[in-house]
Amino acid sequence: MSTYIIGTQKVYVAHYDxxxxxxxxxxxxxxxxxxxxxxxxxxxxxxxxxxxxxxxYGGFFDGPAGADEIHDYLLNHAxxxxxxxxxxxxxxxxxxxxxxxxxxxxxxxxxxxxxxxxMLKISxxxxxxxxxxxxxxxMIPKAAYTASDVGTSAELGAALVTQRVYAALHVFTVTGxxxxxxxxxxxxxxxxx
Numbered sequence: 703m704s705t706y707i708i709g710t711q712k713v714y715v716a717h718y719d720x721x722x723x724x725x726x727x728x729x730x731x732x733x734x735x736x737x738x739x740x741x742x743x744x745x746x747x748x749x750x751x752x753x754x755x756x757x758x759y760g761g762f763f764d765g766p767a768g769a770d771e772i773h774d775y776l777l778n779h780a781x782x783x784x785x786x787x788x789x790x791x792x793x794x795x796x797x798x799x800x801x802x803x804x805x806x807x808x809x810x811x812x813x814x815x816x817x818x819x820x821m822l823k824i825s826x827x828x829x830x831x832x833x834x835x836x837x838x839x840x841m842i843p844k845a846a847y848t849a850s851d852v853g854t855s856a857e858l859g860a861a862l863v864t865q866r867v868y869a870a871l872h873v874f875t876v877t878g879x880x881x882x883x884x885x886x887x888x889x890x891x892x893x894x895x
Contacts (some may be wrong), residue, residue, distance in 0.1 A: 730756060754829065757829070813826075
């Protein structure tokens with residue numbers, strides 16, 4: 703059984719790496735118990751209801767250099783009309799092939815403050831804006847890429863007609879006069895790229 707120590711996790715929201723700002727993170731989901739007891743039953747029957755996804759994180763406000771831009775971005779994407787940003791948590795180091803949890807989240811609350819003499823703290827919490835919590839893998843880790851790169855292939859198994867394959871792409875910076883980014887996700891039964 704693996705255990706993880708909080709400290710080396712990576713937390714990405716859209717094009718922001720929040721890792722160095724945070725001191726806590728939580729992402730999870732649950733299904734509410736829905737009563738399905740019919741007449742004549744001798745015990746109450748419960749069935750799983752709709753899934754609810756929630757997340758929260760807390761940390762430190764880091765002045766004009768970055769955190770205020772993040773703050774504005776998160777507040778602007780808290781509106782129902784905005785496109786929900788991908789929210790990814792890598793419970794280890796975010797290296798190629800490691801576990802990652804993701805969903806499209808929407809901040810429902812964002813606060814900052816603190817007592818006199820303490821660090822200025824931020825906290826945010828919210829829920830899924832689309833679909834569900836997805837368990838996946840880091841295919842290409844955060845790094846500077848100047849040429850084509852191919853991530854490590856992963857055996858995902860066959861997706862049924864009723865299933866979906868999800869991908870989240872976090873692009874943190876781009877440079878150059880007219881940069882391009884082509885992302886290709888391929889499926890091949892014999893792993894021959």
